[in-house]
Amino acid sequence: MEPVLRIENLSKSFGGLKAAHDFGLELGPGDIQGIIGPNGAGKTTVFNLITGVYRPDSGRIRLSDHELAGLPSDVITRRGISRTFQNIRLFNRMTVWDNIRTAFHDRSGYGFWEAALGLPRYRNREKRISMESMAFLERFGLADRRNEPADSLPYGEQRRLEIARALATRPRVLLLDEPAAGMNPTEVEELIGLIRGIHRDFELSILLIEHQLPVVMQLCRHVHVMDFGRTIAAGEPLEVTANPLVIKAYLGDEEAG
């Protein structure tokens, strides 16, 4: 099947440091793939390149038939790639409700004067956006919290809100950057269930970075292992984690520690 997201030869250097070197990936419709690797391996760099936070030195990023490399972040999001962050980036002082609403920005469908004069189109569109926002908050168990500032939520709910907000932009590809960071085993189990549910209900492809191997093992059919900016292995999770190179670069550290 034709991949939704195809990345070829993606590279980025900072000074002399090759943060990402020749990264490649094919994400099919409905795929869940993972990127693992030690700290500083270049995983988040790859996400930043895909979402336009950094401009790639070379390489191609294609979403279906559209080339994304070099486009600004907001355009890339509108084309259908959305993400969460390792360190949660919510609009902290805004309410849960307003956080979700930001995702609808480019689909407002009304102009300044229609809003200023309170014309029917403004009111109808706002009503629809409110309904959709509410549906997202309910789906993620945040409806009761909607009037609270985002930074007052407990950590787990902040994670859920960030995922909900990313989904509200209606992505075709969702990038999750260490969604299980800082979670205990019970919370991790819940998160795995949540991601499975999202994958089932929203018809999208997911690419996730994760340190917690259980998450990768249970969710991903295909895993990329990065070390010092390079992909040192790729394949099925079990096969990859048995690869001596991977054990040396990644798992070896943990055993030694």
Next chain:
Amino acid sequence: MLDTVIQQLLNAAQLGAVYALIALGYTMVYGTIRLINFAHGDIFMLGGYIGFLLVTAVSGMPLVVMMPLAMLLTALVGMLIERVAYRRLRNAQRMSLVITALGVGIFLENLVRLLVGPQARQLPAQLPNGVVELFNGVVVTEDKILIIFISLALMVILWLFVHRTLMGTAMRAVADNKDAVQLMGINLNMVIAVTFAIGSALAAAGGIFFGQAYSIDPYMGIDLGWKAFIAAVIGGIGSIEGAVLGSFLLAGVEVLTVAYLSSNMKNGIAFGLLILLLLLRPNGIMGRPELKKV
């Protein structure tokens, strides 16, 4: 006695309204790009002059046409300034932006001086200036009431825009976490341009009202700009409600000082108030402590 007090309070409300129309631009721009836009007082001046030129060019142009038109034109100038002078410096050192803003202000003052001349001018009175009797013998002029009323209406519209529309939500989002905004599919440049447009349009309304109530000259933006900036800081820069509150508070203190103490002490008391308030509340009345990112 009561009559004088009410007159003074209305004077304070009128001055406070003009301060607020300017202060909102300071606070909104600061909120989105953390810039104290020192050219903003001069945008206020420019708004007054654009209004003046419009009524001079088309005599008999009514205020209901002139004011929205002047606000629109000033908004375009505000957007142009942001595009030409500030955008490239957005990620540069803060000081570069501030110096640029000061330079833009001096440029605007001298441009107007060169084109229209340095003398003070009076906007033709376009507001009805009859008097209304409030109650037994207390009369107020209609123009004063209208200036206060229209200004408050503009502030209410702004508040609704910021809190009830997606563009307003995006503006608050930019103020909250600029890094996350674009990843929501929001065009950051567009939101910042809209912020400048709205701030400039409000300042233009202030300039026109000021020209109606007093007079306009190329340097009027310096004094008024500083006062409005102080008002925004007193209220808590970055906060819209704070800017309005600070403006009326500052105007109240000034007008009452002039009326009951001495006009020489006006600025002394105003700046003294700023210092005192900032000692007690470094982030202003409505301001919240800046969150440091780790």
